[in-house]
Amino acid sequence: MTFTPHGKHLIAGEWVSGTESFKSEPAHGNAHSFSVGTVDLVARAAQGAEEAFWEYGYSSRETRAAFLDAIADEIEARADAITQIGCEETGLPEARLQGERGRTTGQLRLFADHIRKGDYLDKRVDAAQPDRKPAPRPEIRLIERPIGPVAVFGASNFPLAFSTAGGDTAAALAAGCPVVVKGHSAHPGTGEIIAEAIHAAIEKTGMPSGVFSLIQGGKRDVGQALVQHPLIKAVGFTGSLAGGRALFDLCAARDEPIPFFGELGSVNPMFVLGESAKARAEEISRGWAGSLVMGAGQFCTNPGIAVVLDGPDADHFVAAAKASLEDVAPQTMLTDGIAKAYREGCERFANSKVAKTIYTTDSEGRTASPNIFEVSAADFLQAQELGEEVFGPLGLVVRVSSIDEMVELARGFDGQLTMTLHMDEGDLADARKLTPVLERKAGRLLVNGFPTGVEVVDSMVHGGPYPASTNFGATSVGTLSIRRFLRPVSYQNFPAELLPEDLQ
Known part of the structure; x- marks a missing residue:
């Protein structure tokens, strides 16, 4: 029809x-x-x-x-x-x-x-x-x-x-x-x-x-x-x-x-606790990458930031994310204006004095390709612009030195639609430290999942503290x-x- x-x-x-x-201004057609x-x-x-x-x-x-x-x-x-x-x-x-x-x-x-x-x-x-x-x-x-x-x-x-x-x-x-x-x-x-x-x-x-x-x-x-x-x-x-x-x-x-x-606006941070990273850093990373690029990253629940404990497990996480995104083809964005804003956001990260480029691509016209950067928690806390939403498939890995620094980082976030914990049974004590902070920062908390895919049900909260x-x-x-x-x-x-x- x-x-x-x-x-x-x-x-x-x-x-x-x-x-x-x-x-x-259609993507195709008249x-x-x-x-x-x-x-x-x-x-x-x-x-x-x-x-x-x-x-x-x-x-x-x-x-x-x-x-x-x-x-x-x-x-x-x-x-x-x-x-x-x-x-x-x-x-x-x-x-x-x-x-x-x-x-x-x-x-x-x-x-x-x-x-x-x-x-x-x-x-x-x-x-x-x-x-x-x-x-x-x-x-x-x-x-x-x-x-x-x-x-x-x-x-x-x-x-x-x-x-x-x-x-x-x-x-x-x-x-x-x-x-x-x-x-x-x-x-x-x-x-x-x-x-x-x-x-x-x-x-x-x-x-x-x-x-x-x-x-x-x-x-x-x-x-x-x-x-x-x-x-x-x-x-x-x-x-x-x-x-x-x-x-x-x-x-x-x-x-x-x-x-x-x-x-x-929301960057929907994801916190990867130590035992879960040891057991399945690559699996979590691949899931994060898939959620990051879903719909060309144009979901309000797009998990733009992943927080991981620094060390070999974080290295595996970053490498798996990069490998996952290398196979992602360019995707059409909703408007020319949104595509332009995404390119400008990528340039802002690329020109940052503290963010390190992990995987970068050239996005042209109305298409977008994924980009990933990483930064230390100390530098992130001093560079507020890295915590601002970039509407599109851009991800940032934040490396923390300890669970206490992860809690400090969580306290510094603005209000969010979602916050996610990746944890195993051995992470329960650390999760208890984080959960009260996340509860004050977001309207929906997830464990071992990814926030894209909002369920339309009686128990759903899609909202959060300002500016979410x-x-x-x-x-x-x-x-x-x-x-x-x-x-x-x-x-x-x-x-x-x-x-x-x-x-x-």
Whole structure:
């Protein structure tokens, strides 16, 4: 099935063109024209979302669950066309797009099941005590309620699972919040066909038209207008530290500050303890190299740093990583801009006075090849720039002289999405020293695994202390993420007829 984008925005049920347009920059295939978003379109979409909230925000859980299931059905009905346009725009292989589509529909259905169960409502009831002395106590009931219209910024590296109908959108819709999506210009055609699926689900299930809007392209003024519009009550964002921090500051500067749930940057350090290195340094290294280059290193959980105890085992680790990467062919990156930033990051490491080059390659155009460097812990602690994320298949091995220096190094890291321990039974005492530090630094801790491959389940935390995310108590993956778009409300001495249906 061939899909040719029409290049319009979806604004509260209407496909709308603009006066200006931009061209997509596909990895292969034809470029297409898309209308450029405007501040006026933001206002129209936000107003439509607010109008929709008065119906959608007070709809039943079953109504919203059926809507989420219908979106998943409509996405699956367009499966081949989604793969076609997604591969063209991003350069990702078909298998990756197909898997990501399955994750996208899977999380929509997961949220449908989640709200059907109703546990997320956190219902609490304290019965009245009319005879309590010295004063009677009234009946108080509590339930979680949706907050209102939510803005979502599509991510560059996940055109499906973190974009138009991705996790932020699914969680907000499940909570009862209409969504306005600012589409990512790296894959506007993919965003459009997913918006068509959502629009079809709206019509099929009779949802209010303003429950979803997609605004394509646009300059900074469009993003700024979206996060500062007074009808928007929260923002979900996945992207760069600089871009996310700018939007975060705008949210905080509003007359009514709103929460900004941003996932911004992480190097996801991996700590290889002594006994595990002695037993399987090469095996761990090969796994690290595979995780490092997965998807051209364009995963937010890419393990960019490996911390190892200096000595022969570290030598084996480094040699195995180098050997593993020598066979890796160049990979297409998501955009020309991302590829350029990766080359600049590699140059920064290559020109460092303290980092030693282990394996280096030349990356040209939109392709990326892996690079590995190493540094001592003492030098790393003095060169803060080596701890900054390079989006792509670049790895850094940090050699430490002792477990105490490894703990000191761990304490010096910024907040992370993940931190990983590789350990054997003989490493338990050292692991006990490290674990409290890692727990304070990351949202997800792993043992003897690799952080790429986030599971969409109830127990997942995909977030962490700043700068991994802007809200350390939130996650952008898993059913717990619905809490971002809810707020608790207490009802005191309310007649049953006035209570929300779920609290009666």
